[in-house]
Amino acid sequence: MVPTPIRYPVIVGPTAGGKTALGVELAKRLRSPDDEPGQVVTADAYQIYTDLNIGTAKPTLDEREGIEHHLIDIAGLKDRFTVHDWLHRADPLVAQLRTDGITPVVVGGTNLYIKAFLDGLFQAPEPSDEIKAQVEQMPQPERRAMLAKVDAEANARIDGADHRRTRRALEVYLQTGTPITELQKQWDADKPTRPEAVLVGLDWPIETINTRINQRVKNMIEQGLVEEARAVFDADGFGPQSREAIGYKQLIAHFEGRCSLDEAIERIKIDTRRFAKNQRTWLKRLRIRPGSLWIEAEGRDATDIANQVADHL
Structure with a gap:
């Protein structure tokens, strides 16, 4: 058992890069004095939605391995949800977990959420x-x-x-x-507002991540993504924001007759790889955070990486 640290991890990395599994492994290790495991605080703009499960790579109950996961399934499909909404839930949640002696394990998916959590919201002037x-x-x-x-x-x-x-x-x-x-x-360039939060970044070669993305999309199709999206579509369940989620947006185009199923699936792969490219830009900005830990993840499993992170904390 690793004692509850003063610091806690905030995990970032490319899509399909193993962040979910690492979060669970860390939560199992970072235990309270009462031997309570850590709890995952999810920072993902689409896992917030109910009924968007396969396409958002929302962890299943089996994948959670009994670890409490917060800030998933908290919004209806037609709800508008912003980084402000997420932050206003995440802030008191993390504070309460720490007060209770429980280590929060923040797991990224949406890097804007992570940036706002670490350094506060970007306040651009409101245009006229x-x-x-x-x-x-x-x-x-x-x-x-x-x-x-x-x-x-x-x-x-x-x-x-x-x-x-x-x-x-x-x-x-x-x-x-x-x-x-x-x-x-x-x-x-502003001073970090949460010095107790340790940014943990997973580095992957681009070619490897692209291969993992293609395999993930294949797995999602086999797990029933098309059927899941069709059920929501037929029920007129999508809202303006939820319909933009990668995996669903492309299938909606197919359901509306604008492309074939094969074309939609290929588009999911392309758009996910493009999303991973955008993530790399965000990760470059996050990399400058003092005290962050960046790990070459290729060839290592979640258990191995979790041990390294726990030792660092």
């Missing part, structure tokens, strides 16, 4: 109604062309099909005259 209207009226290609001129880094980082984030980046620039990338760098 006039600027919002100006950007809203612009066609997306025009928005992207403008963003490429005023903030090349944001243009490269934000997916071309992501209208919301593209609008936001332009609104911030037009309101402040400063690219959102520069404002975010200032955010990155």
